[in-house]
Amino acid sequence: MGKDHKSTVIDATDHVAKGGLLNRRLFLNSALATTAALATTRAAYGQEIVGEGQEDWVITPGSSALEYSDRSRFEADTVKRLLPDGTEEFFNLRLTKYTARTPLDHMLGTITPSGLHFERSHQGIPDIDPDQHSLVIHGMVKQPLKFDIEALENYPTVSRYYFLECSGNSAVLFQDEPTDQSLQQIHGLLSGSEWTGVLLSTLLDECGIDPNAKWIIAEGADNGMMSRSIPMDKALDDTMIAIRQNGERIRPSQGYPMRLFNPGFEGNTSIKWLRSIYVSDRPAMSVQETAKYTDMMPDNKSLQFSLEMDVKSLITRPSNAMSLQKKALYEITGLAWSGKGKIAQVEVSVDGGKTWADAALEEPVQSKMLTRFRIPWLWEGGPAILQSRAIDEFGRIQPTRDALISARGQNPIYHYSAIQSWAVASNGEIKNVFA
């Protein structure tokens, strides 16, 4: 192409949509610019202490290895958010904090560190002794069986990468006015992990299920004994009893010592601290599938068992967690996911959806897992509205907010999946907007 890659010259052919969006291969094609050799300032006489001017950590012995490592003390700001601004006092009044949101703006790649995985419980995190805990499978089965953690560890396990999203994620965007809450606060009930466990179908097969069974009813051992009904076709497909997350035993906040995991379903169905599975011919109509986790439509009918998560995406950088400091070449990056399968395509716009360009999808693109997308963007200092739009392998297209609300109204607080818009002002400040 005759381009001088060393200085990343951008020419007209690189522009793929209006507003400075550039070909997604730009960064990939560019050879790394060679940095000029640093001029040496070392004296030549051989008399000075050679470590002069080195940082302490270069010239003193490092610390010992630890039995369980922590991150750098300089990363202490990367934490979950426990409450929306201004609600601290209200909740401290009577309630423990039951929600913690993942700092998506601090994340790259697709795996959420276990300690930063979002948390949601309804009555707190139980402190379960695994020696006193087992899962009982009963109901419409030939032989009711129980499985403790040791028994489960004996089975052939599967390890799969899945996203988990609370269906209440992003719910604040149903409201009339665009919130000034941060990216983390709006969208942080979303994480991705490697989950290891035993397929539920293996255990159901061992119990011998009645052919008339159509549902399972899962109950936890937490305070409040969270319960949900799961359709049998899902239970026999990819539902697992998860015992490990990112290689280690799942953490108390994620359901230690065992949880149900329904890939692609709303997070609430993946019952943590799992203790009972009742095999049934009908759903339980528990509080979490009637009074809650149902979505009231404009005609006042409510969708029930809206279990599968929609196709959705989100630009995480740049976002309202930061501001642009100078006119420069930026990488727009974010996450896309679908509860049904793989992401097929992500498009990005910087002019509020007038023109779109394909973002690069980072491999591996996995079913029911977060997919990272990226595209270069030359910001020349003018106002811009950044959006991403995901399409999954089944052709489901992430809707605009207007389209979502015209179909579903503003009563629901679950399953908000519309396109997120970040408005960049001329001074580089970024806000959540409806566009």
Place this chain on the structure above:
Amino acid sequence: MYLHKFLIIAVLMGASLANAQQSRFGAPATQEDIDKSFWTVFPDGEFLPDGEGNVAAGRELFEYNCTLCHNMPGENDPVKDEIGKLFGVDDKRGRTNLQQTIGSYWPYPTTVFDYIRRAMPLIAPMSLTNSDYYSLTAYLLYENGVIGEDEIMNKDTLPKVQMPNRDGFINAYPEVPEKYKAKD
């Protein structure tokens, strides 16, 4: 030749038996195991326990066990309403779930009993008797305008209670009905 075939079959059978044994680690569950971990009550009344309750006893239990977090009828503490508004939404269906009360929204009366028995009072769930939970259920249904003040709630009467929003729900599994899908 026959011997050869027999040997192959024997070896195959042995292998599959060994596999089957290897992959089975469940222990028989006793009724006690099941009773301890399973608390579901179905809308048709299956698994509802013995015992019974009434509105007057429920009012007293409510005042003593529930008003740390919930308003009594007629009270308007906004913090308590935010935690969970249980009464007093006249316009049947509220703007948000926080205002979707038992009387305006919940489709099944058994869900009330199932939920409060497993989860309430918040600081001491399961600390009351089945009859107490029937009484609390009766009180909540009465204050929501669903049953009369003299009605007794037990495993026969509770499933027969007709909820105002019983027909307000549409199954969205495996697919959300077309009319509720966003279209650009």
